[in-house]
Amino acid sequence: MTQRFALPREDREFTAVQDVSFDIGGGEFVSIVGPSGCGKSTLLGLIAGLVPISAGHISLDGQPVDGVNARLGFVFQRDALFPWKTVAQNVGLPLLFRGVDAASARPRVADWIARIGLTGFERYHPHQLSGGMRKRVALAMTMVYEPQIVLMDEPFGALDVQTRNLMENDLLEIWAQSRRTVVFVTHDLEEAIALSDRIVVMTASPGRVKAVYTISLPRPRSVTEIRFHPDFGRLYETIWKDLKDEVRVGYERSRQGLAG
Amino acid sequence: MLATSGVDKVSRAEVYLWRVVLLGAFLILWEAATRRGWVDPFFVSQPTVLAMQIADWIRTGFIFRHLVVTMQETIIGFLLGTLLGVAVGFLFAHWEKLARIFDPLMVALNAMPRVVLAPLFILWFGLGLLSKVVMVVSLVFFVVFFSTYTGIREVDRDLVNNARILGASPRHMIRHVLLPSALTWIFASLRTSVGFALIGAVVGEYLGSHEGMGYVISYAESMFNATGVLAGLLVLMAAVIAIDIGLQRLDARFSYWKPVPK
Ligand SMILES: Nc1ncnc2c1ncn2[C@@H]1O[C@H](COP(=O)(O)OP(=O)(O)OP(=O)(O)O)[C@@H](O)[C@H]1O
Numbered sequence A: 001m002t003q004r005f006a007l008p009r010e011d012r013e014f015t016a017v018q019d020v021s022f023d024i025g026g027g028e029f030v031s032i033v034g035p036s037g038c039g040k041s042t043l044l045g046l047i048a049g050l051v052p053i054s055a056g057h058i059s060l061d062g063q064p065v066d067g068v069n070a071r072l073g074f075v076f077q078r079d080a081l082f083p084w085k086t087v088a089q090n091v092g093l094p095l096l097f098r099g100v101d102a103a104s105a106r107p108r109v110a111d112w113i114a115r116i117g118l119t120g121f122e123r124y125h126p127h128q129l130s131g132g133m134r135k136r137v138a139l140a141m142t143m144v145y146e147p148q149i150v151l152m153d154e155p156f157g158a159l160d161v162q163t164r165n166l167m168e169n170d171l172l173e174i175w176a177q178s179r180r181t182v183v184f185v186t187h188d189l190e191e192a193i194a195l196s197d198r199i200v201v202m203t204a205s206p207g208r209v210k211a212v213y214t215i216s217l218p219r220p221r222s223v224t225e226i227r228f229h230p231d232f233g234r235l236y237e238t239i240w241k242d243l244k245d246e247v248r249v250g251y252e253r254s255r256q257g258l259a260g
Numbered sequence B: 001m002l003a004t005s006g007v008d009k010v011s012r013a014e015v016y017l018w019r020v021v022l023l024g025a026f027l028i029l030w031e032a033a034t035r036r037g038w039v040d041p042f043f044v045s046q047p048t049v050l051a052m053q054i055a056d057w058i059r060t061g062f063i064f065r066h067l068v069v070t071m072q073e074t075i076i077g078f079l080l081g082t083l084l085g086v087a088v089g090f091l092f093a094h095w096e097k098l099a100r101i102f103d104p105l106m107v108a109l110n111a112m113p114r115v116v117l118a119p120l121f122i123l124w125f126g127l128g129l130l131s132k133v134v135m136v137v138s139l140v141f142f143v144v145f146f147s148t149y150t151g152i153r154e155v156d157r158d159l160v161n162n163a164r165i166l167g168a169s170p171r172h173m174i175r176h177v178l179l180p181s182a183l184t185w186i187f188a189s190l191r192t193s194v195g196f197a198l199i200g201a202v203v204g205e206y207l208g209s210h211e212g213m214g215y216v217i218s219y220a221e222s223m224f225n226a227t228g229v230l231a232g233l234l235v236l237m238a239a240v241i242a243i244d245i246g247l248q249r250l251d252a253r254f255s256y257w258k259p260v261p262k
């Protein structure tokens, strides 16, 4: 598939991703890595059905994507919490939207708030939370309605390393329990290797698929320990070689863009 | 509301002190100037006379009758104008085409000085309540309309997308995303629109009516009664300050979810 955005002020089109094609199996954990601006977020937006596709097609379980799919969850790059709602209201919102009655929603919300370690913060508003806490609320908000497919756009990008590792392990645990399909965007190769079954490496803008790697590290994994696995370093080196060139090209190009 | 840290409290007391001192000095100077004959109290009245006039108005209940009329017009007009403004703002934000078609009209109507229209309103809708309410609505509507429209247009795209993913129906979207987002803008312009509402009512009364604060002022003016005019203005000022304090409280109640401004 290909995605072009119209640039009305410049009277031309911008190709964000081009001829991208891959399959993801049910229950698989796939990461997408690539230089900044290569179209990773765009790709997720297309899969989620938030933006109409310019050319090509995407299907989920054999159904073509044409609009938002209710069985899909999306953790946005920028946590999109509703600032006028409390933590509990935010987490409960998807259940409310789905017509789950308040009585059966309450224990599910409480359960997820406990799992993200925010018990006692139910009545806080997003502006009273730290960045990491907000990310956790966003995660709970997505997981509470148990979507079959979860898209995550650099969900842990803004976190410190310790919190990040904790949340990565939590994510792996949740994923192992429920066997959801996860599409995980990150620019952190180590994170991608530690978490995924497969990694899609994208080229600099316009994004194409450069290579796909299968990560056959043993599971269950702990992100902190898997780094010391003998295969980890080898995988890292191979994939990094691919990615490095693209990052450099992307960086040069954006610098030229700024200069010219 | 300001944060009440220790440092703030001290400087706040100081601010109040300065206000009282300056106001007192001004009143004393005014009183002295008129008593010594430096200026003619016929033109500028006198603080003590003003105070007596207002006390008299309060004792006889005269001023309350007129205040109530003005407040009635202000409140009815404000509510109608706000309702209309929110409704049309929503409509325009929802149907881009509508906004495009009516944009020049809205801008032109808004640019028209409503005060000059007041005599027309009085001609059309009579000397009573209705003409003042129309006047108030014509002022309030545009303030609210533009804030609602902007509020909905400027709503965070990520929030809208998130709500869509989370399964919001169009009704959910309005109730949980668009309306709260628009409300912050409407509240931000609330003090402006309430101020406009009062101005609309008073100007309407001033130009043609037989009751209300505008009428009191206009009547005193026609009698060359500076004391009456100034006393009327003072009562209005007091009303405005009272309303403003009330609005600040209301705003604080509705922006509980916002970070406290430093
Ligand atoms: N709505 C849009 N209109 C025009 N151009 C867009 C639009 N959305 C994205 N783009 C462009 O498409 C390209 C890819 O954007 P995208 O957000 O998908 O990048 P990304 O890979 O997620 O980057 P990052 O890692 O920095 O988040 C960028 O050059 C961006 O400017």
Ligand SMILES: [Mg+2]
Pocket: A040, A041, A042, A077, A153
């Ligand atoms: Mg992105």
